[in-house]
Amino acid sequence: MKILVCISHVPDTTSKINFTDGDTKFDTNGVQFVINPNDEFGLTRAMWFKEKQGASVDVVNVGGPETEPTLRKALAIGADTAVRVNTEAKDGMQVAKELAKVVQDGSYDLVIAGRESIDYNGGMVPGMLAALLDANFVNNCISLEVDGTSAKAIREIDGGKESVSTSLPLVIGGQKGLVEESDLRIPNMRGIMMARKKPLNVVEPTSASAETASVSFEKPAPKGDVKLVDADNVGELVNLLHNEAKVI
Amino acid sequence: MSVLVYTESDKGTFKKIALEAASYAKAIADKMETTVTAVTINADDTSVLGNYGVDKVLKVNDSNLDAFNAKSYASVMQQATEKEGAKVVVVSSSADSKYMAPVLAVNLNAGYASNVVEAPSNTAPFTVKRNVFTNKAFANTSIDTDVKVVGLSKNAFGVVEHSASAAEEAFSPSLPESTVNVESVDKVTGKVTIADAEVVVSGGRGLKGPENWGMIEDLADVLGAATACSKPVSDLGWRPHSEHVGQTGKPVASNLYIAVGISGAIQHLAGINASKVKVVINTDPEAPFFKAADYGIVGDAFEVVPKLIEELKTFKAQQ
Ligand SMILES: Cc1cc2nc3c(=O)[nH]c(=O)nc-3n(C[C@H](O)[C@H](O)[C@H](O)COP(=O)(O)OP(=O)(O)OC[C@H]3O[C@@H](n4cnc5c(N)ncnc54)[C@H](O)[C@@H]3O)c2cc1C
Numbered sequence: 072m073k074i075l076v077c078i079s080h081v082p083d084t085t086s087k088i089n090f091t092d093g094d095t096k097f098d099t100n101g102v103q104f105v106i107n108p109n110d111e112f113g114l115t116r117a118m119w120f121k122e123k124q125g126a127s128v129d130v131v132n133v134g135g136p137e138t139e140p141t142l143r144k145a146l147a148i149g150a151d152t153a154v155r156v157n158t159e160a161k162d163g164m165q166v167a168k169e170l171a172k173v174v175q176d177g178s179y180d181l182v183i184a185g186r187e188s189i190d191y192n193g194g195m196v197p198g199m200l201a202a203l204l205d206a207n208f209v210n211n212c213i214s215l216e217v218d219g220t221s222a223k224a225i226r227e228i229d230g231g232k233e234s235v236s237t238s239l240p241l242v243i244g245g246q247k248g249l250v251e252e253s254d255l256r257i258p259n260m261r262g263i264m265m266a267r268k269k270p271l272n273v274v275e276p277t278s279a280s281a282e283t284a285s286v287s288f289e290k291p292a293p294k295g296d297v298k299l300v301d302a303d304n305v306g307e308l309v310n311l312l313h314n315e316a317k318v319i
Numbered sequence: 320m321s322v323l324v325y326t327e328s329d330k331g332t333f334k335k336i337a338l339e340a341a342s343y344a345k346a347i348a349d350k351m352e353t354t355v356t357a358v359t360i361n362a363d364d365t366s367v368l369g370n371y372g373v374d375k376v377l378k379v380n381d382s383n384l385d386a387f388n389a390k391s392y393a394s395v396m397q398q399a400t401e402k403e404g405a406k407v408v409v410v411s412s413s414a415d416s417k418y419m420a421p422v423l424a425v426n427l428n429a430g431y432a433s434n435v436v437e438a439p440s441n442t443a444p445f446t447v448k449r450n451v452f453t454n455k456a457f458a459n460t461s462i463d464t465d466v467k468v469v470g471l472s473k474n475a476f477g478v479v480e481h482s483a484s485a486a487e488e489a490f491s492p493s494l495p496e497s498t499v500n501v502e503s504v505d506k507v508t509g510k511v512t513i514a515d516a517e518v519v520v521s522g523g524r525g526l527k528g529p530e531n532w533g534m535i536e537d538l539a540d541v542l543g544a545a546t547a548c549s550k551p552v553s554d555l556g557w558r559p560h561s562e563h564v565g566q567t568g569k570p571v572a573s574n575l576y577i578a579v580g581i582s583g584a585i586q587h588l589a590g591i592n593a594s595k596v597k598v599v600i601n602t603d604p605e606a607p608f609f610k611a612a613d614y615g616i617v618g619d620a621f622e623v624v625p626k627l628i629e630e631l632k633t634f635k636a637q638q
Contacts, residue, residue, distance in 0.1 A: 084566055084585060167421075198425075208389060208422070210417070210418040228504070228506070229512055230510075231512075234504075236500050247560070247568070248560060282430030283431070284461050288459070290456050295613075297612045297615045299614075309631055316613065
């Protein structure tokens with residue numbers, strides 16, 4: 072089985088979010104970039120397939136040279152090859168189109184993407200990619216088993232979960248649950264050394280263009296101070312929630 | 320060229336997010352001086368939709384659509400869009416809608432903006448405001464294609480009533496062959512779910528152990544709330560993973576979020592920032608959650624929560 076894991080290069084959760092150029096660009100100053108958490112669960116599941124069932128695992132990112140350390144980290148975790156599509160990621164559709172080309176060129180059977188990336192939170196790429204490829208698609212995937220060309224998956228739905236059966240070629244939008252957090256791997260020294268020798272192929276983009284554009288950014292209005300209620304006067308909280316906040 | 324909206328129903332009853340999506344579609348239609356057409360799937364009585372600004376209902380009834388399937392549902396929406404010549408398609412932010420919308424966008428060659436929080440500030444270029452960076456910022460996003468798909472964030476626009484009546488039309492689109500088959504559905508019944516809840520009561524590691532969750536459930540009961548938890552709580556197995564909210568868990572966009580014994584780490588806050596009013600109960604006055612909260616009580620959950628339950632019961636009895 073040939074597996075491709077889509078890796079989004081995102082600001083670490085604790086990053087301060089600021090904008091420059093008249094609030095038109097994300098300020099990367101001092102920001103640490105990491106593998107998108109949802110993709111990390113997918114990458115670890117892919118390693119499981121590789122080790123338990125035999126599979127090759129490639130990782131891909133659509134982005135400039137600055138994303139290479141993130142791809143190297145994925146190689147250090149155990150991916151075989153990395154591909155970087157050499158263009159700025161502009162919106163979900165453009166990224167999905169670039170990824171679709173990589174999937175077709177590499178004839179992948181299974182594509183694992185994250186449910187959403189924690190920067191733009193679009194949740195668009197996996198579904199768009201599946202539709203472009205006319206592949207089967209399971210979103211919010213929290214469990215995946217593959218046997219030959221048939222697959223069983225569990226997806227999270229509002230208020231529960233749903234078990235589905237489908238077949239390869241398959242694209243999933245994965246998340247926590249694909250593997251437990253305790254199973255996530257931290258690259259060790261040997262992995263890091265090996266990653267240096269693994270191929271990181273840079274491919275040129277197709278002419279896919281974006282269909283949406285972030286014209287400007289805003290930050291939420293500063294929040295007022297918390298209103299503290301005395302622990303001996305809990306009734307006051309009920310009063311405030313009813314009369315002031317009007318939420319009960 | 321009406322505005323099309325997908326109105327989700329569950330066993331024939333429209334979800335609140337569907338009524339919110341319809342209200343939102345009406346706001347767009349007013350701006351574009353056009354009408355709203357809703358698509359319903361396997362809902363019997365659609366008369367209520369008129370009250371939320373819908374002019375026409377395309378009613379789809381097909382037992383092949385009993386179980387949600389992104390490809391089939393996207394195909395239904397695509398055919399409805401083409402039939403109506405719609406330029407804007409509104410969907411909600413339910414798990415199903417978020418599953419379907421990207422597929423629909425590809426089918427329609429449409430640009431898609433998700434997590435939208437306001438009516439468009441402009442219709443040419445069509446510009447909407449979206450939540451980005453896990454609710455730490457907004458992006459004003461233009462959708463530059465002829466047909467546009469807009470995904471509305473839950474509770475961002477609210478339900479707006481209009482007095483109208485919607486004309487009904489049966490619609491029988493052709494369905495693609497389904498290749499993802501639903502084997503079983505395991506849904507919590509009789510409990511409010513985090514996705515649908517107006518109020519969420521959440522507990523953290525400060526509750527010390529699963530045996531203490533009774534009071535969290537009691538508090539949720541008086542409020543008709545869903546229960547949730549912080550990540551370590553689900554990692555420790557005190558509560559199911561489906562209750563874990565935050566960056567790597569579920570997002571919460573309720574009207575009221577009550578956090579008990581939760582420190583308010585940034586990863587937790589990322590998931591609950593979209594909630595309107597936040598209340599924190601914590602022994603530690605330095606807990607970061609107090610900076611994010613609207614109301615707070617510095618105190619021991621084991622004393623405060625039982626008192627709060629009593630006060631709420633008295634309050635409810637007076638209503
Ligand atoms: C990549 C990544 C992703 C993450 N994703 C998430 C996520 O999605 N969701 C999430 O929640 N966390 C997430 N975390 C973990 C997060 O950083 C925090 O560790 C976690 O939210 C802390 O949970 P807590 O507040 O329940 O526990 P603690 O940090 O242990 O805090 C417990 C709180 O309870 C208070 N307390 C103790 N006793 C009492 C009492 N008797 N009455 C009242 N208060 C009391 C304490 O003062 C303290 O503030 C993530 C971390 C990482 C690195």
